[in-house]
Amino acid sequence: MKTALIHFATERPRWVYALVGLLVLLTGALIPNIQIDTDPENMLPADDPARLFHNQVKADFALYDSIVVGAVAEGEQGIFNPDSLAIMHNLTDAILKLDGVVQADLMALSTSDNITQGDAGELRFEYLMRTAPATSEAARAIGDAVARLPMLDNTLVSSDGKAAAIYVPLYSKDDSYRVAEQIRALIAEQAPTDHYYLTGLPVAENQFGHEMFVQMAIAAPLAGAMIFALMWFFFRSVPLVLAPMMVAMTTVIATMGTLIGLGYTVHIMSSMIAIFLMPIAVVDSVHIMSDFTDRFRAGKDPKAVIQEVMRDLFNPMLFTSVTSAIGFYSLMLTPIPPVQVFGAFVGSGILLAFVVSILLVPAYVVRMKPATLAAMQQRLHGKAQGGVLARTLPKLGRVSVTRAKPILLVALGILALSAIGIGRIQINDNPVRWFKADHEIRVADRALNAHFAGTYDAYLVLTDHSPLATPAEIQKLNTALTLALPGDQEAQAQLQQGLAGQPAMLVTLLSTLDDAAFAASDDAQLEAIDQAMADLELLLEQSRRFLDPAVLEWMTGLQQQLQASGLVGKSNALPDIVKTVNRELHSGDDADFRLPASAAGVAQTLLQFQSSHRPQDLWHFVSRDYRQSLLWLQLTSGDNQHMTQVMAEVDQYLNAHPLPQGLSADWAGKAYINVVWQDAMVSGMLESLLSAFVVIFIMMSLLFRSPLYGLVAMLPLSLTIAFIYGLVGWLGKDYDMPIAVLSALALGLSVDFAIHFLERTRALHRQTGDVAQTFRLMFDEPARAISRNAIVIALGFTPLLLAPLVPYITVGVLMASIMAVSASVTLLLLPAVLKLLARWALPSQNTELNGGSHVEIRH
Known part of the structure; x- marks a missing residue:
């Protein structure tokens, strides 16, 4: 071939x-x-x-990815002044008209309810800011109202009163860049004196996609131009x-x-x-x-x-x-x-x-x-041969041979230090940190997370897996339904489906029984229908675990623990809604900011809440059958290390305070997804690295027909990978996705240099039969070719250092480092090892390195 x-x-x-x-x-x-x-x-x-x-x-x-629009006012009045709130009101109205925005779930001062006591013990749900306030007193009153609403305090308005936010949910996160650009234009039209920021993971991700596309169009041609210039310099x-x-x-x-x-x-x-x-x-x-x-x-x-x-x-x-x-x-x-x-x-x-x-x-x-x-x-x-490489490489060759043992000792020392550095590596990633520190995304992230409870979301989902009924209860229901609706197979199917884990079918069955009551043939059937409905309603009541005050109290304890830990800026959950409504149903004083004593009392508060302008907000925290609920955690950091600490804190709480009988806890949310794929990446990278090591060693042994040469060929890549990742650990640089995949590059290119060096060394030795002559010739053209390659590849990545995106900069820096280290190891360590192993690696009649007959070598 x-x-x-x-x-x-x-x-x-x-x-x-x-x-x-x-x-x-x-x-x-x-x-x-x-x-x-x-x-x-x-x-x-x-x-x-x-x-x-x-x-x-x-x-x-019904959770959506959201853009967070935040306004920070530096004046004495903070955000609660007529001018600031007027601009925010106008901006909210304009955002509601944008395509792709989930209007019903947009959270802002002008779309959220204030919950207060009405006449005769009734609740009053009024918009916090139906119109922009005309006076400072009216503006401050809005701030006072928000402070009494735990679901909004420090989420919609900062606890220091300096900032307010608009949460813009999107039907599709793919629209986030377009919507964000439109919001920026709307803000510019308002010409606010306050500082406005946009943040949120959807914005960061799609902004990165836009700039990534631009970077692709710039960096590749620049790399090509750099490579062209380098090769022209060499040739x-x-x-x-x-x-x-x-x-x-x-x-x-x-x-x-x-x-x-x-x-x-x-x-x-x-x-x-x-x-x-x-x-x-x-x-x-x-x-x-x-x-x-x-x-x-x-x-x-x-x-x-x-x-x-x-x-x-x-x-x-x-x-x-x-x-x-x-x-x-x-x-x-x-x-x-x-x-x-x-x-x-x-x-x-x-x-x-x-x-x-x-x-x-x-x-x-x-x-x-x-x-x-x-x-x-x-x-x-x-002209006479010259150039830096031509002058330097022969000297380097002599040093690598005459100082073989010190070079080997230095390599072992570097390996030991690298091992310690590798042990210090911290696995971490965060899409917002893909941008430089002065990028508007990073600036917004710092500003809003400094004022609010956090713009990163995680969800702890609690699910009730306990059976809906005992065998005795099931038998009783079957008997009652047979008497109430004899021969009705559809009603029987609804019952079986409901008992099998679809409580909504039991609600449907209740409606069926209710309709049948009007068409009952006699009093006996009507009595049977009433009994079946009573049994069914009792079963449904018992199955709604998240109406149970004891369960809600357990959730409250977890919320308090997370708040005390300092890891979570704030948690929002069903107990917050219940306690807020309960307070206003009673005295309106903080003493009544508590959970009702019975499930019926909890159900009453939630029924009242559904009279608000945003009844759908309830279903963000509990399922309609009340068998699943979630805690919305707000985090000030999207780092997966932060999320890991939150998970550990929850595990510690669960160990000390076990979940109520039949409940399970599971994680969701983007912050958690980042942890999952980071863990998968680390374990996967380790597996791929070890597998590639084995395969490459086998290939090297086959190529050189010698396990000894196979081991020697593995030295540059082993030391290079250890050194680079050890350096990452010592410098405190997070181990993220770009750094992880660079191991593959170091693996491939380091062994590339080793193959050329060893193959040419063996070829020259076969022609000369002399070790000293072999190394003198090896550090002529062959070493120059290796050095040129290393320089071309390393400097070919330098245009990435000008990128506005951190992953590209990381790749540029580490690529230059990998090339420099692997070429240096190849040209220093391999000759030293071959000299020490000359008896087996380069057998000849004359292995002395000072002298040897001259042999004509073909180039």
Whole structure:
């Protein structure tokens, strides 16, 4: 296969051009169909239990993702002044008219109720701010009213009275960027003197998607320009440098076009595919060009030279491409779909780059004009050899050999320190932190979370799993229903469905019995119907666990514990509604801010609440059958470490105060989903890393036909990965998704350098038979090729440092570090280890490093 491919590339260059051009046209035509996806929920598979439960909770409790619009007033009166409230009132009215907004659930001062005592012990539900207040006294009265409403205090208005918020729920979170931009325009029209901010995870996620798209269009071309400039600096020939640039562009376009054409969305991870492939795709080209320019001289046949180069480099390039691809393919073992897609397409892109390199670069070289080749040869070889690499690398080679033991000791010390650093790593992520600290999203996040109880949501869902009735009660109901509605199979089916866990069917059965009472044939049947209805109503009453004051009292205790912990800014739950209404049903004093003593009393408060302007708010906290309820926790941080601490606090409370009989507690909400996929990512990354290590070791042993060389080849990648992640731990940098996937890159590229170094070392040693001569020659052209590759790849990622998005900056910094470390380890540690193991690794008659006969080496 090798001979056939080389022959085809050098003898049929026009065919190569045609095939590459066709590939670019076909795949490039698919790119306009791109779809952006930045939803963290999609970090989990669609059938993941945590994700399914989260979405079921949102559906059952009619919960929507919301944009939080906050206004902060710095004056003495705070937000409660006529001017500030007038602007907020006008803004709320305008937002209610926007498409995509769930009008009924929008929370604002002008859409929320004040609950007060009316005449004759009745409750009065009046809008807090039906119209904007005309006086300061009226504005302050609104603030006083909110302070008495625990569901709104520190959620809708800050406890210090300086800020107020509008919660804008959206039917689809995909509309958040559009709606946020419209809200910003509405705010600008109002020209407020207060500071207005927009925050919320939907805003952050979709804002990131918008800027990610822009970043893709800027960073990839900048990376290409940087790579072009570097290669021109190394090879001093624009025509020659065009070949690897064509390889890189072909690889990027074909890979991204295929990804989009297959229907995959572009997530934060897959958005980096182009950035990753642009430098990696030129790796093989740099080796080919470096070897070609070193061997070619005036008068030589370029076709013969490039064929000789390809024969020598084909095997190491094949194995480096395969091992690099394996490093990324290992990411497919993680349970995170976007990471799987990223690994699959970067791995495939690396293999594609190999194929395109071995075809396009030789085809391009054989079609270069003789004058161009002569000019290149004159620039590179017409003067005494020099350059930083040419002067530095031989010295580095001598140091690595003569200081072998100290170098090995330093490597072991670095490994030990890295192990300690790895133990300090903290796993954490937060979509809001994907932006720089001065980005408007981060500024808004800090400002609003400083004033309010928190703009991040988590839900603790309590579910009653206890049976609706005992066997004796079931038998009694069956008998009563048979007497009441003899032969009515539909009524029997309703009863069985209700007893099987669908209490709504029991309500339907009650209606059926009620209708039947009007058509009863005699007093006996009417009496039987009344008895059946009484039994059924008693059963329904008993099944409504979240009308039980004891259960609500348990929930109150949990709320108090969470508030005391300082981890939760505030919790909102069914007991807050019950106690607020109960207070106003009685004296209106704080002494009556308590739970009623009976389930009937609780039911009465909730019946009264349903007379408000927002009766649907009740069903955000309890299901209609009263067998499921949730606590809405407001958190001031979206970090998954924070959420993990909240979960631990709840677990501690549950251990000390067990759930009431038959109840279970489960988590939902975006903050919890982030924890789930982060945990899955860490365990998945560890599995993929270990698997790739094993596979690459086996491949190295097969390539070199030596387990010893297989182990030596693993040293650069092992030390590089340990050093980089140890550094992450020592610097206190959070271990997030971009950092996690860089292990695959370090895995692939570090072993790339090792393969080339070891393969060329063994080839030179077979020709010289002398260790000293082998290393002197090795630190000539081969070491230069490795160094050039490292520099090209490292600096090729530097445009990412200018990105406004933190994940891209992280990748840029760590990529440069990985390349610098892996190249240094390859050029320092491998020669030192080979020298110490020369008896087994480089056996020869003369293993002394001071001397040795001169042997003519073919380049």
